[in-house]
Amino acid sequence: MARDLTQLEILNELEPVAEQNLNRHLSIAKEWHPHDYVPWDAGRNFAAMGGFDWDPEQSRLGEVAKAAMITNLLTEDNLPSYHREIAENFSMDGAWGTWVGRWTAEENRHGIVIRDYLVVTRAVDPVALERDRMVHMTNGAQSPDDWGGFLQNVAYVTFQELATRVSHRNTGRACDEPIADRMLQRIATDENLHMIFYRNLCAAGLDLVPDQQIEAITRIVTNFVMPGYGMPNFRRNGVLMAKHGIYDLRQHLEEVVRPVLKIWNVFGRDDFGPRGERARDELAEFLEKLDRDATKFEEQRDRLLAREAARANREKAATA
Numbered sequence: 001m002a003r004d005l006t007q008l009e010i011l012n013e014l015e016p017v018a019e020q021n022l023n024r025h026l027s028i029a030k031e032w033h034p035h036d037y038v039p040w041d042a043g044r045n046f047a048a049m050g051g052f053d054w055d056p057e058q059s060r061l062g063e064v065a066k067a068a069m070i071t072n073l074l075t076e077d078n079l080p081s082y083h084r085e086i087a088e089n090f091s092m093d094g095a096w097g098t099w100v101g102r103w104t105a106e107e108n109r110h111g112i113v114i115r116d117y118l119v120v121t122r123a124v125d126p127v128a129l130e131r132d133r134m135v136h137m138t139n140g141a142q143s144p145d146d147w148g149g150f151l152q153n154v155a156y157v158t159f160q161e162l163a164t165r166v167s168h169r170n171t172g173r174a175c176d177e178p179i180a181d182r183m184l185q186r187i188a189t190d191e192n193l194h195m196i197f198y199r200n201l202c203a204a205g206l207d208l209v210p211d212q213q214i215e216a217i218t219r220i221v222t223n224f225v226m227p228g229y230g231m232p233n234f235r236r237n238g239v240l241m242a243k244h245g246i247y248d249l250r251q252h253l254e255e256v257v258r259p260v261l262k263i264w265n266v267f268g269r270d271d272f273g274p275r276g277e278r279a280r281d282e283l284a285e286f287l288e289k290l291d292r293d294a295t296k297f298e299e300q301r302d303r304l305l306a307r308e309a310a311r312a313n314r315e316k317a318a319t320a
């Protein structure tokens, strides 16, 4: 039986694919400027400059939109952590290094534009936001397990970029505000291009080392957590976002996991050895469980939302 390829051998083998996809990315990615997405005339000074400090009344966003915006921004803020992770696993040599730098620079725009928007429009408490950023960045990105190595990392970022794309898009809708929606759509377009780069590299990994790559994919899918894991209020805000359809289990399964696995033709390939077959079986079983969990969650959510609606109606009738 052939031995496993080392990380260095894999990176060397895949470098031409990285270069091809880097060039593809550079030819498609459009330049854009954060300042074009922020309504600057809505802004005014805070108390330290003779104006007024933030007050909850000033926010035009609902609770769900606020929680989603904060979660998405803190996630983007942790870029140094992700950069570290990717730079270590992808190396800084040749096309890999160019990609890592370019990707990092593009990602940085996301945090810039969301923060500018939130502070200028006074959508959220800027003091709480800054304190949460300090906590989250000081801790760094937390993954619950050892996800090191190129093969696991490239699988993780494929799903993660697509997950953030979905989350940004749905947050834009939840804001019910055209400027925020346009900004988050712009970011979502970037995340989609990032996802394609990683997805193509992971596909090349599957062709090069099918067993090793499918094991990595299975490990990532079965242990997946959103990149903001460990940030202040991660659970509370995550539940709120799931409850209101910004990012829930069904979306994770149907809009993120399954479409990617389909493009990799994971369940149609015949190049796996016994190890790969085992990993694929485990993956298939996990997807079935995820499907059942998603259905259970949807049923609970429907009941909860119906109860809340009934209560709101009763209260309305009582005050009428």
Ligand SMILES: [Fe+2]
Pocket: 076, 107, 110, 164, 191
């Ligand atoms: Fe981003």
Ligand SMILES: [Fe+2]
Pocket: 107, 161, 190, 191, 194, 195
């Ligand atoms: Fe991205």
